[in-house]
Amino acid sequence: METLPQLPQDIIVNILSRLPVKSLLQFKCVSKPWRSLISDPHFAKLQLTQSQRNGNFSSQRVLLITEPPESAACEASGDDDDSKLILKLEYPTAMKRTPDSDELMDGQVDLGGSCNGLVCLVFENDRVFLLNPTIRETKELAKLNAFDRMGTFSYGFGFDFSTNDYKVVRAARPSSEDDASSETEVEILELKSNIWRRIEGFKSGIEIEGPGIFLHGALHWLGEKESDGLEIVNVIVSFQLAEEKFQLMPLPDQIEESNDSRVLGVSGDCLCLFNGCGERYFEAWLLKDSNKSSWTRLFGVQRDLVPRHRYWEKALCYTKSGKVVIDYGGRCLVWYDPKEKTSKTYTSRSNWGWFDPAIYIESLISPNCYDA
Template sequence: METLPQDIIANILSRLPVKFLIQLKCVCKPWRSLISDPQFAKLHLKQTQKNSNFSRYRVLLITEPLESIACEASAEDLDDESKLILELEYPSAMKKTPDSDDLVDGWLDLGGSCNGLICAVFEHERIFLWNPTIREAKELANLNAFDPKASFSYGLGYDFLTDDYKVVRAARPSTANASNETEVEVLALKSNNWRRVQGLQSGTEIEGPGLFFHGTLHWLAARETGLKKIYVIVAFHMVEEKFYELVPVPDHVEESKDNTLVLGISGDCLCLFYGYDCENVFEAWLLKEYGIKSSWSRLFSVHRDILHGYKYWENALCYTKTGKVLIDYDGRELVWYDPKEKTSKTFTPGNHWDWFQPAIYIESLVSPNCYGATNV
């Protein structure tokens, strides 16, 4: 190995999973320096994204203890908890004190993930960027004051032009507020300052974390048009920092307070999970051509009786390469459902909280502390 050029060594190591690279930091000082280099993290991320043999996506269970599970878990893994669960640790930056086991005060909300980083928000007052794989976190600048009764949505994405990560915060005012426009601000990690940008048009509502895909953040949005409500996918361009309407949802997705709509990713396409209680049906749609409404194609449609188990809600998390849907039941169970075989496998994590919040992410070496000057 000593005779190999440094770029060859970097190329070889960049093809390994993160868990091995963390161990290999202990081999020698040059390897530790190489694996810790932000440029190597970018090289490794690029290799991971183009290597179809890697099971890229994992689901992080925000609970105690912190747990991570591969989205592509096999039936054998689901029967063996020691193979299925990877137990992680919360970073000291997100604890009350470095030696404490308790997180900082406040309810934890998740604001999306991008390239291994997760946006974590406590009571809409403190916000962190966090890589659970390498256990690093950075607290961002204080949030600006908005209507305290507003509904908030967050998103995390990457701006390829400036090589920077950006957090988007959207505040939909309460009904008591005279303005109906959703206010939006952006924080670029390198500057660590919040800036107001173009808001969403009046009457357009988004909820939940944004989904980063194709260099853009995406949300499902509802918009009132007279007496009718329509659903569309809106996008926020990370470079231009502007919202635009990408595409409406499939025509037959009609207004109903009982409907459940969830945006996801399948391979290199956006997908839409749709459950409607009135007909007891659960289905998934794939947007085969980005931004083209006519390219919506139904992946499957099943009767909900097959998906037994949940009491309050079902939240589809992702559609795997093997054709299974990973579903969160009530924040207490994970279900891998195979719509082709009409079979399912349920896993109930054991934890001290008796519930979890799920976050889909990938393992990476990207450190939030390599951007900007204010580190935690």
């Protein structure tokens, strides 16, 4: 019996690197050589590069930090039922209350951001974990230094292309209004060294909130600063990971500077600004090149067309198919199509009854391949 010719290894690697992560995880069972290849950190980087080069929006998901955790596909269609839309996950043992428990460890959980399929989670402002929800691997980083625990904290997580290393950033603002040193203190950790170090912060009068969004070598937060006459205006605070420098980016010229219902999100590898104009209007803007600060308006709709618009909302991303994924108070996700004026809703059935959302992509990147 004639056997089929064997493809050269480099062609096999090239073909497999173009496949989605879900298929690759299944193909680990094909043979020991394939399992070894797909588990290799260099192959994981190659697959990630191919996915990013092809603009693979389908790998973008929302991690619902709840108990048990869930993962939702950003590119949802109106015909998808929950079994296709939602994946039920479980936390790795290191993040559980006890090794035999199914529950997440006690305490406050803050989102530190996501990058290349890794999600950064911070417990009680001192324990930091990196989690890849797709391959279900985790790594605990060095504990954070003690700051004023009554202060406010914002985090960011991204990749420094100049050093080929991941970095975690924490910005801490003291709680005391009487503190003469009201400058935001900033610490940074590089995964290869796993050591926290202090860097220059940013001046008083500027505040940021939430996890930073990593795009094109920089972290981005929506912030507030005092302008002339002590008026508070919105700005985007950008942090270049290679230079470790903060800078301010302007909002679109066509929108009001001050607004309480405004959030940053993503659309593929671009930054999105979702702007709620009071009780009447909801719009989205796209920033393709942060260096040029050139904004493009995506859409604008009347508020009464947006489902659940009376509840606290946080738009997370704008999908390739033209839908906005919106988190309503950590209770449900809505995929809203501003063109067709249609929506699809998913309500979490977790034990907690609420969730914190984090946008991430599916990848094979292990948080443990950057040990010192």
